[in-house]
Amino acid sequence: MFLINGREQETLAASDRATQFGDGCFTTAQIVGGSVSLLNAHLERLQNACERLLIPFSEWDLLQREMVQLAVGHERGVLKVIISRGSGGRGYSAANCTAATRLLSVSAWPAHYDRWRREGITLALSPVRLGRNPYLAGLKHLNRLEQVLIRSHLEQTNADEALVLDSEGWVTECCAANLFWRIGTRVYTPRLDQAGVNGIMRQFCIRMLAQSPFEVVEVNAREEELMQAEEMVVCNALMPVVPVRACGDRLLSSRTLFDFLAPRCEHPN
Structure with missing residues (x-):
């Protein structure tokens, strides 16, 4: 309605x-x-x-x-x-x-999120890059043509979600989710001061991680740096958190970060 x-x-x-x-x-x-x-x-x-x-x-x-x-x-x-x-x-x-x-x-x-949480998802690098604009960065404004094009290209692949870079080649987000990755006890998430959406669940995860043994860092990172991750998760207000089982050719099996975040994000307040 x-x-x-x-x-x-x-x-x-x-x-x-x-x-x-x-x-x-x-x-x-x-x-x-x-x-x-x-x-x-x-x-x-x-x-x-x-x-x-x-x-x-x-x-x-x-x-x-x-x-x-x-x-x-x-x-x-x-x-x-x-x-x-x-x-x-x-x-x-x-x-x-x-x-x-x-x-x-x-x-x-979206009922498929239950399956995504159980099985994990695959990410494919999107050929569509996000324009950098610090005045609009972080906002969920109504101009979503970039995301429409990202989704259109994604639907031509077998992947579940897209790995999206900005116009300068920095890892930014997914088509409809934010991204975290873990190396040891350090958790990284892209800076969103030039492009991307600062999601509600991203903000919640950062608050949860700040009260945990993990150290969370907002960074500018290239795709090659992301591929060093031991674990990746994506999140949005509906998922709310989903593990990544493969990013391109990089296979991921660890769920340490996911197991920490998932129960805390299931019924947030």
Whole structure:
């Protein structure tokens, strides 16, 4: 179902800047037992994105109530929340935008994630690279054409997920997940100050690792450095954590990091 500005409907104005320019942001949350996992973190993500994109949205209490209400009755599902700048005439100027648009939807949880957690996944290097832009880096904005192309190329392979580099060749993320890898007790994850999405589950994993025997380090790394890993895991708010069994020709069998993170990320709060 879809809820647009509080009304159950599936029609968005053709003039809305989400459709005209991808002018907005979104977040995707897991519903478990009728509740939104990491609800506050998802709201903070949207608030931060609106501030950086200069979208004057202020109905945060109302949005929170709608998110909570939509989750009720769903044992497991996916809640997606989009905030666009709204409608405001032709052209790039936002001067005539009077009210932001909030769009919420609920859909089925991707059941294949259970199999991925049991069996592990394979990664294939994507030929599509992410553009570097420090002003937008980390945000989950509505301009997802890079990810659409990454997914399109991925679907031409036998791999489960894509290993994605930025335009300078730095390891950045996967198509729809963040990446961690382990060497000994040190855990690495790409820096996301130039490209990529700073995912909710990535942030949660970093907090968990900061309270563990592992040392977590955010780095700029090349593909060759990644291939020295003893273990890799990917994560997003829905998975929430999945082990990697192969990255290209590199086979991985260790699950030390996965075994630490998985139970902590299964029902985060």
